[in-house]
Amino acid sequence: MNLSALRKAVERDRAEGWLPFCVAASAGTVNTGAVDPLDDLADFCREQGLWMHVDGAYGAFGILDQQVSPLFSGLERADSVALDPHKWLATPIECSCAIVREGEVLRETFSLVPPYLHTEPGKGFGGLPGFSEYGFQQTRRFNTLKLLWVIQQAGRTSLVAYVTRHNVLAQYMAILIDAAQDLERVAPVELSIVCFRYVPDHLRGEEDQLDALNKHIMEEVQAGGKAFVNGTLLHGRFVLRSCALHYALTEADVAAIIEEVRRVGGRCLA
Numbered sequence: 001m002n003l004s005a006l007r008k009a010v011e012r013d014r015a016e017g018w019l020p021f022c023v024a025a026s027a028g029t030v031n032t033g034a035v036d037p038l039d040d041l042a043d044f045c046r047e048q049g050l051w052m053h054v055d056g057a058y059g060a061f062g063i064l065d066q067q068v069s070p071l072f073s074g075l076e077r078a079d080s081v082a083l084d085p086h087k088w089l090a091t092p093i094e095c096s097c098a099i100v101r102e103g104e105v106l107r108e109t110f111s112l113v114p115p116y117l118h119t120e121p122g123k124g125f126g127g128l129p130g131f132s133e134y135g136f137q138q139t140r141r142f143n144t145l146k147l148l149w150v151i152q153q154a155g156r157t158s159l160v161a162y163v164t165r166h167n168v169l170a171q172y173m174a175i176l177i178d179a180a181q182d183l184e185r186v187a188p189v190e191l192s193i194v195c196f197r198y199v200p201d202h203l204r205g206e207e208d209q210l211d212a213l214n215k216h217i218m219e220e221v222q223a224g225g226k227a228f229v230n231g232t233l234l235h236g237r238f239v240l241r242s243c244a245l246h247y248a249l250t251e252a253d254v255a256a257i258i259e260e261v262r263r264v265g266g267r268c269l270a
């Protein structure tokens, strides 16, 4: 997120009579894993009286890796953070969390207790936390049990090791891509996501053809069942995207993904 563009957008909204109230920053964007300048955004939100939300669904657990944790400076100042342990914390789908600094605000917003659920503190089972008062959902599964098991089974040390290794493996993938004549990396690698495309020499600059070729490569790689990459649009162009999240991922797997993309690319061209 570009702070000066944000400032202008907020000023423009106010000038037009709108009431901006919230900035939704990212700690690891979906496409590239970029982390916004959270400390600067927290300063801005405080100065402007805006709620600071951070989407850390994928990336917030990156903070466990000491090499990249400075990127997350300011995350602790957010009013709310979204986290998906079912992404980087190896928890079975689905297990999503919203952490809110002032839980009471959430309760004031969502609480709608029908008479049959009304309890009084200290009477019956009254006083137990009623999670249905903190969101839309009333009946819900015991999702936190899965997360508790993961944390107890792996322990902090192992979770730090997974996350750190994924970031290292993404850097390794970037090295393989940068060394390959027919591959081009299309975004900086901040966490465990790598975006790249297959660019044979004779198609350099032929953007529409490269889009079509890379989309075809993605489909062939996926259907082949040997490796997995997905695709996304960056600056309007189709690119391949790899996201390291599986706890058992190895260097050999990363090399195999790159090899498969190049093999399939060569075959598509032929």
Ligand SMILES: Cc1ncc(COP(=O)(O)O)c(C=O)c1O
Binding pocket: 028, 029, 030, 055, 056, 057, 058, 059, 084, 096
């Ligand atoms: C940064 C980010 N936010 C939100 C989502 C949506 O998460 P979910 O599918 O768990 O709702 C994703 C999914 O990829 C994501 O990467």
